[in-house]
Amino acid sequence: METSVEQILSNYNDRALLSQASTIPAPWYVDSRIAELERLNVFSKTWQLVARTSQLQNPGDFITTRLAGEPIVVVRGADGTLRAFFNVCRHHAAAVVTQPCGQAQILQCPYHGWKYGLDGSLKGMPEFDGVENFDRAQHGLMHIRVETWECFVFVNLDPHAKPLAEFLGGLVKRVAPLGISKLHFFDRRTYHIHCNWKVFVDNYLDGGYHVPHLHKGLSSVLDYKQYTIENEDRYCLQSSPMVESNEDAATGATRKGDRAWYFWQYPNLMINCYEGYMDTNLVLPLDVDHCRVIFDFYFGDVSEARREYNQNSVAVGARVQDEDLGICEDVQRGLKSRAYGAGRLSARREAGEHLFHRLLAADLKQGLAHSAAAAD
């Protein structure tokens, strides 16, 4: 008989101390019912990064994306207000805005030409005379919560979610001194990885455990023994003093400063900072077995004179990423093996994973309890 979702969830003990804890069990990474539970209770209820504020600066600026399977459009109104909507026409459900980003004064559906204002209100419907009991005011685009923090735009599909600042919690004051909003976007790399999204997050949160083994170049600029791991609210900060290195010229030249700062915010956002440098990693589940990871690179100076330096810096990041990618795909294969159930955690290194697994378990168990209550 197939194991029930309740059973799969209850096989993880979220009360164990780090020194006694195991990872979430393998079925959490390979069972599509868990992926669906995550879609509804994690990605549909948490604040999710969807854009940079610089993309939505002027009235009419818009971006489109998908979140938890939902088409979304975010647009700066003529009144300067930032708004987000389901990008679904109220006529017959076509996507109203079809470009990934741009500028518009009116949002016109390409199917039958319905027009919406930048505030989402329905402005016009061709050939709709004679239609009875039609209240135009009730047929605007459906609103989604949108808020900004630093240089980032977030949306939340849950109308009852707490405000973004409350969700981010202690992360806000921890990131503030780094001045990340002064940096400028430079480049994006997108990776499709044959692994569950949590495998990528786990790999990120192992407290540098894999760095000396997998990332020899990066390892040469970090003082690995001094690596610290701090958990608070829904974020984990992994940080390390930097050391001078001649071992790996490209890494040494492009990863500078006193410290490396690696922030993870539950569930799927990472913010990595060195002096004059930031990259963000957004991990998006595609299905139970695949994820997309979007790397955005930012620099203090994006002038033409710095282009080559910045490109080299992106290449160093891409090399580290390639090293991680192979291991993540290996792990996904291993998680399907009959030989594996769950693994223990290093008390010195893997506190971040412990936080991640407990936050996730809480959301999934609560989500399952709600859907059971709704079915009663």
Ligand code: FES
């Ligand atoms: S579906 Fe948009 S106008 Fe018909």
Ligand SMILES: [Fe+2]
């Ligand atoms: Fe890595």
